[in-house]
Amino acid sequence: MTKSVFLGTVAAATLFAGMGMAQEGSTLAQVKERDELNCGVNTGLVGFAAPDANGNWTGFDVALCRAVAAAVLGDSSKVKFVPTTGQTRFTALSSGEIDVLARNSTWTYSRDTDLKLDFAGVNYYDGQGFMVRKDLGVTSAKELDGATICIQTGTTTELNLADYFRANQMDYTPVNIDSNAEGEQQYMASACDAYTTDASGLAATRAAFADPENHIILPEIISKEPLGPAVRHGDNNWGDIVRWTLNALVAAEEYGVTSKNIEELSKSSNNPEVQRLLGSTDELGAMLGLDAEWAKRAIQANGNYGEIFAANIGEQTPIGLARGLNAQWTQGGLLYAPPFR
């Protein structure tokens, strides 16, 4: 009897050890089983991802999460938003805490390779800029020699800043901060002369100020910051789903499919590309492991790319960003969705 107790303990221990496989299997299956998409977003950057007064997340990045949820789960509200800082975001993704990261993250070589991420595309072409108070009398980033600069740690902007000041043989004192909110607070208290981050982030931050007219964004853009959604390396199907959801939003704008006319177009459109996109003909969805109307639902969630842009960060909003590089290729921008066929 004792022997069996003893052996039982050993067996139990071995069994426990055998259960060590965590987070295996396809992300798509996990999301479907959970019936909820875990989406990593900014801790709070107005226009891109911020909870409103009722605790509902809204913003440009949030809309992408909702589109993916609509495509995969058929309901754009089945998203759990996980706020991540510049420091925690990639760990959260690679540990499986989130399924997709849509948090103003720059697509770089080392992140794509060494950090084992896959960027599903670019949803905002950005560049790093500087914001200063108007009364400082600074009109160019070249005049920032000796300045104290607030910078979010763990970002590409931190590295660009170091490179830019070295290249121009200028000195600066970094003030390391953890989140945009902290940066805003330090900048407002004049604990730093300039605040640097992506130009879109600066515009969004400035829009939240009580006196936006007293702050200027300097003309220099010191880096390329292609921001896009990222997924874990290795699950190609899941990567495809996020990539083509983004492409569907971009293509929808190109073909004039909006949240208003989508029902009508899905029945009556003569454009074969639109028919394929909306699942009226062919079975493109099955190739992703989804149903035929995945893209239609994704577009219905918040509208096409142009609608999302206009509603969250466009010129009619307090953030007031122009389309610029983020216009369709037909309008002189860089948005170019590969063909749906």
Add this chain to the structure above:
Amino acid sequence: MTDLPAPANPPFRPSMLIHDRRYRSLTFQVVVFILVMAAGWWLVDNTIRNLAALGKTFNFGFLWSRAGYDIPQTPIPYTADDTHLRAAAVGLLNTLIVSILGCIAATILGIAVGVARLSRNWLFARLMTVFVEIFRNMPLLLWILIVYAVFTEILPAPNAYRGDEPAWSMILWDNVALTNRYTAIPTLAMSNDPGSLDLGARITISWATIAITVALIAGLFLRGKIRDHAQKVQDSTGQRPTTWWKSLAVMTLPTLFLIWFFGLHLVAPALKGFNFTGGLNVSNALVALWLALTLYTAAFIAEIVRAGILAVSKGQSEAAFALGMRPKRTMNLVILPQALRVIIPPLISQYLNLTKNSSLAIAVGYMDLRGTLGGTTLNQTGRELEAILLMMLTYLALSLIISAGMNVFNSRVKLKER
């Protein structure tokens, strides 16, 4: 009387592993050992599998690649072109700086408050009680953030010192400027610089620093000699010669000479461009962290000191008074040596706590080991496991060193049993 045959040992049966007291403890030890080993093996195995699933390897090669980021406070020369290893070293030094400053200040403040809490002055003692209870009963992180926020919000930007009639002016005879970024203090400069000793890896120590340190140590040594001599004279003649001026002379004269020789002088900071330059800008992150760590730990040390003093029985001081000792000598020769036995061991854990608590620096952007190796480096390279492991080992080593050093001190002051 018949000889009873000694009871033969019963043959071993497996059930004896549980029911026989001779084997039972051994059985449990073996089972627990196997369980612990299995749990450990499971953790390692799980990690290896998950790393493999993510396609990540485990190596420390990243430490030798270019860091690419800047650090605000660099005790040794560092630029963005240096390696992650050097960035980690800078972080470690920053950790040491705030820990050492914190330990010193917390000890001084803690002893003062602890003794004051035993004061006969009712108001004074109660005030110290309030101090202790406030600081030790609120989370340290809150104190760090509060102190930092006070600095940031109340003090002015350097701009306030500009112009003919500035809103703020420098204090201490135009030597120190308090701003919401840093405290600008004067630096030492030499008009007759003897150069520096190169220790390799771009770390240098000025010969002047070495010379003055040697002079101070020699002064301490000579002072000891003078004392020994005075003791000898006292033992043989009963008269203690006056020594204070000799001690003062050997302690100060060589140093003063060196200061004059090297032309050591203070350079006050001056506002130039965006910031104060010329002096040393001590960042508010360091000051806030140091102040919060000091106040928090001092509250605990005060209680330890109070407990230590109260632990010495009242009879000891009464006996000392009965022998005609004055209160000060009673304290120094009777109470304190006995109280120290009680004070030192918990004091060690407070020093360890302070050092480990300094990793809360991240809250105010002070780039300590957690901020460099465990923060930016970890994030830029994606080597979470390696960086965290390295950081854990560093803190462990640091704590063990502090603990070892303090244990040596403890063995010197503890009750000598003969």
